[in-house]
Amino acid sequence: MAVNLICVGLLRPRNPTGPDTDGDLNLSAAHLHLSADAVVSGLALVSLIAGRTWHLTWLDPLAAVAGALLVCHFAWRLLGRTGAALLDVMPSQEVMQDIRGRLENQGTEIIDLHVWRLGPGNLAAILVLRADRPESAKAYRRRLDGVSGLSHITIEVRKTTDS
Numbered sequence: 001m002a003v004n005l006i007c008v009g010l011l012r013p014r015n016p017t018g019p020d021t022d023g024d025l026n027l028s029a030a031h032l033h034l035s036a037d038a039v040v041s042g043l044a045l046v047s048l049i050a051g052r053t054w055h056l057t058w059l060d061p062l063a064a065v066a067g068a069l070l071v072c073h074f075a076w077r078l079l080g081r082t083g084a085a086l087l088d089v090m091p092s093q094e095v096m097q098d099i100r101g102r103l104e105n106q107g108t109e110i111i112d113l114h115v116w117r118l119g120p121g122n123l124a125a126i127l128v129l130r131a132d133r134p135e136s137a138k139a140y141r142r143r144l145d146g147v148s149g150l151s152h153i154t155i156e157v158r159k160t161t162d163s
Contacts, residue, residue, distance in 0.1 A: 001045070004038040024120045025082055032074040040067035088116040095123060095147060102143045107132040111158070115150075124152040132160045 011031045013023050047063035050056045090096060095115055104110055112128035129140060137155040144153060 001038060001041045004034050004041065008034045008038055025078075025085060028081070029078055032078055036067075036071045036074050039070055043067050085117055088114075090115055091117050091123065092149075095149065098147050099125065099127070099144060099150075102147070103127070103129065103140060107160075108134075108140075118152060121149055122151040123149040124154075125150055126154045128156045128158065130158045130160055134159050 008031065011027060011034060013027050013031055043063040043066060044060075047056075047059040050059050084091075092115075096113065099113065099115070100110060108129055108131040110127060111130050113125065114127075115123055115125045118124050125144075127140075134157045137157050140155050140157065141153055144150060
């Protein structure tokens with residue numbers, strides 16, 4: 001149990017910054033696994049000591065059920081986070097609004113915008129823009145400098161007369 005507690009401290013996920021609040025899902029999974037193991041071990045020790053000392057035989061099955069519910073809770077939370085990553089759920093509406101605010105002006109319209117998580121703190125975006133007087137993709141890319149977490153950008157630019 002002591003080794004589990006030490007590992008829980010060592011593998012504790014750092015506070016993620018920016019639009020990516022999930023951080024490293026692998027590290028989170030390892031931390032949750034070790035945390036659940038430590039808590040269940042603690043519950044088992046307490047129930048066994050109480051059962052032996054005060055003859056509370058019902059405490060061991062109760063501890064087992066409580067431990068199982070805790071593990072289910074951890075697993076459910078992790079499934080929700082990993083499922084969102086696998087389904088490319090947009091991690092931050094603020095990033096979408098920031099991109100739109102930087103690009104949609106002076107006759108430029110965003111036709112298509114997809115933003116998804118690449119990994120901890122890294123987002124990718126694919127944009128299709130239409131403009132009366134289009135600038136180069138490089139110019140639009142420069143406007144996106146400083147968007148939190150955006151590390152990979154693909155931009156297609158169309159003139160308003162194009163379909």
